[in-house]
Amino acid sequence: MSRLWHLLRLDRVTIQIALVVLVGGIVSAAVISVFLVVLRPEHEPPEIRETVGEIASIARVLDGMPRADRPRVATLYQRDDIRIALDAAASRLPAAEPDNPLLSSLLRTLPEGVTVAAVGRPEGQGPEVVLRLGDGQYVAVRRNLGGPLGLGLGPGLPLPPPFSSLGLSLIVLVALTVALSIWAVLRIVTPLARFATAVEQFGLRGEGGPLREEGTAEVRKATNAFNRMRERIQRLIEDRTRMMIAISHDLRTPLTRLRLRAEEIAEPALKQGMLRDMDLMERSIAGAVSYLREGGVMEETEMADLPSLIETICDQFTDAGFAVGYEGPQRLAVRLRPQAIARAVTNLVENGTKYGSTVIVRLGVHDRRFAEIDVEDDGPGVPDSEKEAVLQPFYRTSAARESVGGFGLGLAITADVARLHGGSLTLHDRTPHGLCARLRLPLDDASAGAGR
Numbered sequence: 116m117s118r119l120w121h122l123l124r125l126d127r128v129t130i131q132i133a134l135v136v137l138v139g140g141i142v143s144a145a146v147i148s149v150f151l152v153v154l155r156p157e158h159e160p161p162e163i164r165e166t167v168g169e170i171a172s173i174a175r176v177l178d179g180m181p182r183a184d185r186p187r188v189a190t191l192y193q194r195d196d197i198r199i200a201l202d203a204a205a206s207r208l209p210a211a212e213p214d215n216p217l218l219s220s221l222l223r224t225l226p227e228g229v230t231v232a233a234v235g236r237p238e239g240q241g242p243e244v245v246l247r248l249g250d251g252q253y254v255a256v257r258r259n260l261g262g263p264l265g266l267g268l269g270p271g272l273p274l275p276p277p278f279s280s281l282g283l284s285l286i287v288l289v290a291l292t293v294a295l296s297i298w299a300v301l302r303i304v305t306p307l308a309r310f311a312t313a314v315e316q317f318g319l320r321g322e323g324g325p326l327r328e329e330g331t332a333e334v335r336k337a338t339n340a341f342n343r344m345r346e347r348i349q350r351l352i353e354d355r356t357r358m359m360i361a362i363s364h365d366l367r368t369p370l371t372r373l374r375l376r377a378e379e380i381a382e383p384a385l386k387q388g389m390l391r392d393m394d395l396m397e398r399s400i401a402g403a404v405s406y407l408r409e410g411g412v413m414e415e416t417e418m419a420d421l422p423s424l425i426e427t428i429c430d431q432f433t434d435a436g437f438a439v440g441y442e443g444p445q446r447l448a449v450r451l452r453p454q455a456i457a458r459a460v461t462n463l464v465e466n467g468t469k470y471g472s473t474v475i476v477r478l479g480v481h482d483r484r485f486a487e488i489d490v491e492d493d494g495p496g497v498p499d500s501e502k503e504a505v506l507q508p509f510y511r512t513s514a515a516r517e518s519v520g521g522f523g524l525g526l527a528i529t530a531d532v533a534r535l536h537g538g539s540l541t542l543h544d545r546t547p548h549g550l551c552a553r554l555r556l557p558l559d560d561a562s563a564g565a566g567r
Contacts, residue, residue: 132303139296143289170244170256171224173199178229178248185252200255306330310338317345356404363400370397421449421456421486421556425476428460437468443478449486450559451536459532459540462525463490463552470494471549480558485538488554496550502542506530529554 173192177185189199221231221244228249235243243257306329313326325342328335374393380386422445432439460476467474471492481487497505504510508527529552530540538556545551 135299167220198257306334438473455532459529467492486556490552493549
């Protein structure tokens with residue numbers, strides 16, 4: 116019983132969606148029923164209502180008396196505009212069409228047991244109805260209205276204009292039903308959309324505070340779990356960063372003592388080797404701490420001129436004696452974190468100068484949705500089997516370990532910066548040799564057409 120109650124709880128998303136569909140269907144059916152059964156007869160022309168009323172009255176009287184008395188009563192009902200014929204053949208008229216307005220009105224007013232056999236208009240005469248009474252006798256009733264009144268009773272009877280009071284009432288009722296259904300669905304879906312956005316922002320950028328717990332039971336439960344997971348992840352990152360900073364601080368004192376002792380070594384080769392190893396240890400620890408701190412710093416985004424930022428970095432390397440050039444637009448406004456992007460581009464250019472003699476930085480717009488920064492060098496490149504691995508922290512190719520210093524953090528930091536902006540970092544081969552590191556950043560609508 117408790118499980119059944121749990122399944123039928125109104126705050127469950129499945130129950131709410133089912134209720135929206137059910138209530139929407141019931142309201143729509145009610146609107147259509149009101150239109151067909153209640154409202155529509157009120158808008159029938161007076162001639163239809165009068166004719167239907169008289170025919171129904173005649174049928175009720177004749178059906179309720181003995182068959183032998185019907186000729187006398189039928190004669191009493193005869194008038195200049197009403198003609199009644201007993202034992203009329205139904206075949207004298209075509210079968211009544213389902214959408215005939217006179218037939219529709221008769222079916223709502225005739226007494227039980229009386230049916231309509233035919234509805235039509237004999238040539239040169241007024242509209243005529245052939246009824247079948249309860250005992251099987253046929254009776255034909257013709258009303259001679261003449262003129263346009265008679266014509267209005269044929270199969271082509273015009274319905275009320277679509278923008279009459281009835282039409283407007285129906286439109287308002289349907290619009291209200293649709294609006295209520297949309298509101299109900301949005302009330303169910305909006306918390307889900309907000310939850311998905313928060314998860315995406317935290318997954319890509321680490322942004323956003325705790326998510327408000329609202330919506331259906333399933334969404335509230337998922338939101339609560341997400342908030343607790345988010346707190347655990349942030350606490351883990353903070354603890355890891357504090358631990359590395361503490362380790363770095365604790366290692367400085369023994370490293371300083373080792374450096375002082377190394378300075379007293381008389382043999383030059385041994386002295387230089389020890390000093391070099393200690394420098395490597397200090398830079399390795401500093402690089403690890405820097406990488407961990409990068410993940411915790413949330414620089415605010417702002418509109419910046421990406422070409423100016425890239426050209427400044429290229430000029431710095433050129434002034435240091437490296438062959439680094441820029442190719443691309445002179446202006447392109449992009450919403451980004453300037454310090455993070457500058458660090459990422461610097462890492463890519465520095466990586467290119469380590470392995471190649473010439474580095475070209477190309478900036479372009481792809482599909483009007485992304486800014487692409489290609490940093491190309493003429494070095495040996497990276498094997499396909501290692502292109503994904505080199506984007507991980509502290510991973511270095513065998514060639515890098517043998518010939519170039521570093522700790523394998525440059526590309527990892529750049530990849531993190533790209534993900535922080537909702538972009539990506541990919542590595543591609545150049546022809547005939549070399550590497551192209553492609554940093555892709557998303558553009559907003561204002562940035563898409565700004566490059567020139």
